Amino acid sequence: MNRLLPLIVALPLFGAALLVAAGRRLPRRAAEALGAAVAAAVAALALRLLVPSRPAVEWVGGWKPQGGRSVGIVLVGDPPALGLAAVISLLTVAVLVYSWRYFAEPPRRHAGSFPALVLLFQAGMCGFVLTGDLFNAFVFFELMSVVAYALTGYRVEEAKAVQGALTFGLVNSLGAYATLTGIVLLYARTGELGMRAIGQRLDERGGPDALVLAAFVLVLTGLLVKAAAFPFHFWLPDAHAVAPTPVCMLLSGVMVELGVYGTARVYWTVFGGPGGIPAADAARVLLTLGAASAVLGAVMCWQQRHVKRLLAYATVAHTGLFLIGLGLLTPEATGGLALYVLGHAGVKAALFACAGILLDRFGSIDEYELHGRARGLPFVAVLFTVGALALAGMPPFGTGLGKGVIEEGAGAPLTGLFVVVSAVTGGAVLRMTARVFGGFGPKPSTSGAYETSGEDEQPETEEKLGRVPDTMLVVPALLLAGAVVVGLVPGIAVDVSNAVDEAVPGAAARAPHWSGAGLVFGGLATLLAVALAAIGVRRPAESAARRWAEPLRRLQSGHVGDYVAWALMGMTLLGTLALPSLLQG
Numbered sequence: 348m349n350r351l352l353p354l355i356v357a358l359p360l361f362g363a364a365l366l367v368a369a370g371r372r373l374p375r376r377a378a379e380a381l382g383a384a385v386a387a388a389v390a391a392l393a394l395r396l397l398v399p400s401r402p403a404v405e406w407v408g409g410w411k412p413q414g415g416r417s418v419g420i421v422l423v424g425d426p427p428a429l430g431l432a433a434v435i436s437l438l439t440v441a442v443l444v445y446s447w448r449y450f451a452e453p454p455r456r457h458a459g460s461f462p463a464l465v466l467l468f469q470a471g472m473c474g475f476v477l478t479g480d481l482f483n484a485f486v487f488f489e490l491m492s493v494v495a496y497a498l499t500g501y502r503v504e505e506a507k508a509v510q511g512a513l514t515f516g517l518v519n520s521l522g523a524y525a526t527l528t529g530i531v532l533l534y535a536r537t538g539e540l541g542m543r544a545i546g547q548r549l550d551e552r553g554g555p556d557a558l559v560l561a562a563f564v565l566v567l568t569g570l571l572v573k574a575a576a577f578p579f580h581f582w583l584p585d586a587h588a589v590a591p592t593p594v595c596m597l598l599s600g601v602m603v604e605l606g607v608y609g610t611a612r613v614y615w616t617v618f619g620g621p622g623g624i625p626a627a628d629a630a631r632v633l634l635t636l637g638a639a640s641a642v643l644g645a646v647m648c649w650q651q652r653h654v655k656r657l658l659a660y661a662t663v664a665h666t667g668l669f670l671i672g673l674g675l676l677t678p679e680a681t682g683g684l685a686l687y688v689l690g691h692a693g694v695k696a697a698l699f700a701c702a703g704i705l706l707d708r709f710g711s712i713d714e715y716e717l718h719g720r721a722r723g724l725p726f727v728a729v730l731f732t733v734g735a736l737a738l739a740g741m742p743p744f745g746t747g748l749g750k751g752v753i754e755e756g757a758g759a760p761l762t763g764l765f766v767v768v769s770a771v772t773g774g775a776v777l778r779m780t781a782r783v784f785g786g787f788g789p790k791p792s793t794s795g796a797y798e799t800s801g802e803d804e805q806p807e808t809e810e811k812l813g814r815v816p817d818t819m820l821v822v823p824a825l826l827l828a829g830a831v832v833v834g835l836v837p838g839i840a841v842d843v844s845n846a847v848d849e850a851v852p853g854a855a856a857r858a859p860h861w862s863g864a865g866l867v868f869g870g871l872a873t874l875l876a877v878a879l880a881a882i883g884v885r886r887p888a889e890s891a892a893r894r895w896a897e898p899l900r901r902l903q904s905g906h907v908g909d910y911v912a913w914a915l916m917g918m919t920l921l922g923t924l925a926l927p928s929l930l931q932g
Contacts, residue, residue, distance in 0.1 A: 353405060362381065363470070366460075471492075529569075608688075628927060644661065644664025661776070681847050708721070741773075781881075
């Protein structure tokens with residue numbers, strides 16, 4: 348079985364190469380079918396390898412350690428990694444099915460270009476979660492980033508798509524340089540690149556020092572840029588506003604979550620021992636940035652009228668909640684976080700899929716301009732409503748179960764934050780749904796100073812849709828159904844608990860389950876979301892709430908230089924938050 352592990356990365360690479368080589372000769376339908384088949388084969392392989400539940404380790408090319416030292420590429424197929432690889436691959440299949448004959452391709456662009464890029468993206472993501480080598484984690488993450496940059500600017504004929512892609516590329520490149528510098532420092536100190544080997548060498552040398560702290564800050568910077576955590580998040584709303592809808596499904600559905608996964612894995616395997624960063628300092632970093640991301644994302648989500656930007660800020664807010672769950676540093680909270688991420692991946696991808704239907708049906712993604720125009724799409728309205736309730740954490744969705752498990756050990760202030768942030772993001776989507784599909788409330792004026800309103804957008808399909816294709820409806824419905832299954836099927840919670848035991852050294856996590864408190868808090872957040880939506884429908888976002896939030900809105904300037912400056916300030920903040928124990932030492 349170990350020898351099959353590299354195929355999870357090699358198969359999509361081979362499929363992409365085949366599509367590039369033969370794309371001009373293949374009919375478009377055949378090229379898209381081939382891409383979906385390859386992605387499905389990778390998903391099936393990841394699920395097959397997940398069944399034995401024993402970690403599979405494969406040294407690529409036979410470069411095994413000699414004398415306790417290694418220079419080879421190691422792939423580690425433990426349950427968390429294989430589970431994520433399966434989720435990545437299944438979501439890739441969903442995206443390729445959703446985008447069947449989606450784009451109005453220019454005549455000279457061959458049919459296999461988009462599915463080839465998506466398969467490369469899949470390969471980068473799967474390689475990142477499987478590698479046990481810190482340098483190759485960087486390589487795979489950058490493969491993912493380069494492809495994501497190309498996918499974001501896929502509609503290169505539009506100037507705003509190019510601008511959004513450049514913002515994405517520059518900010519993420521800065522994070523990449525920081526991560527690589529941190530890896531260099533760790534290699535200089537330990538002579539190792541394997542994550543577990545680095546952690547062991549650091550523990551042998553005793554307590555942390557300034558070099559270890561610097562490496563921690565630099566490596567974490569790159570991962571938090573990918574996770575779109577405050578203050579590294581500014582690229583995300585700008586990229587989502589211009590990226591094709593299927594790309595947004597991957598960015599918010601799984602790539603951002605991989606930044607959180609990378610943060611968890613690097614901390615537990617590299618910096619979690621006595622030679623790394625003390626738990627109190629790591630918790631301070633994660634809880635502070637998590638709370639800031641959750642609050643800022645929720646406030647900005649509520650203020651948006653551009654539906655894709657609204658959903659993008661909801662991603663920032665929930666990333667903050669993920670980081671809080673991770674920052675508690677307990678196996679129970681980590682198990683809840685895994686379920687939360689799993690449910691969120693399906694919900695957020697489904698919501699972006701529904702937003703794409705609005706764009707391609709009406710040529711607009713503006714909540715105000717679409718007021719009451721989508722009354723003829725009741726099934727899409729139901730999907731949006733269900734997705735909004737899932738964001739709010741309503742039982743029985745996996746988002747609600749994961750959130751409830753984290754809340755059990757979070758304490759009153761953080762539990763209150765979880766309830767409010769979930770309610771605001773879910774309420775924002777409900778408000779938009781009520782306006783767009785029901786025509787509720789007075790029609791807001793479309794004039795006003797918004798960074799991006801969503802008016803006068805060009806549909807991504809060949810022309811505005813007269814009838815929504817079945818594939819564009821079935822995919823989000825299945826994704827939302829999957830989020831319900833995560834919350835309802837006890838076996839999934841047990842498997843997640845076992846995976847946490849693999850990921851957190853020395854831990855034995857309780858299987859996540861629905862508790863009375865979780866049901867109460869989930870119901871409370873849902874009721875609050877409905878109440879906020881009812882208030883919001885009657886009072887447009889440029890009310891007093893928008894005025895007091897104006898300073899936050901101005902931070903999203905659209906100027907990449909500002910975003911780079913914020914990223915540098917974020918690095919300084921990370922170092923400051925992680926410094927106290929080193930000073931005491």
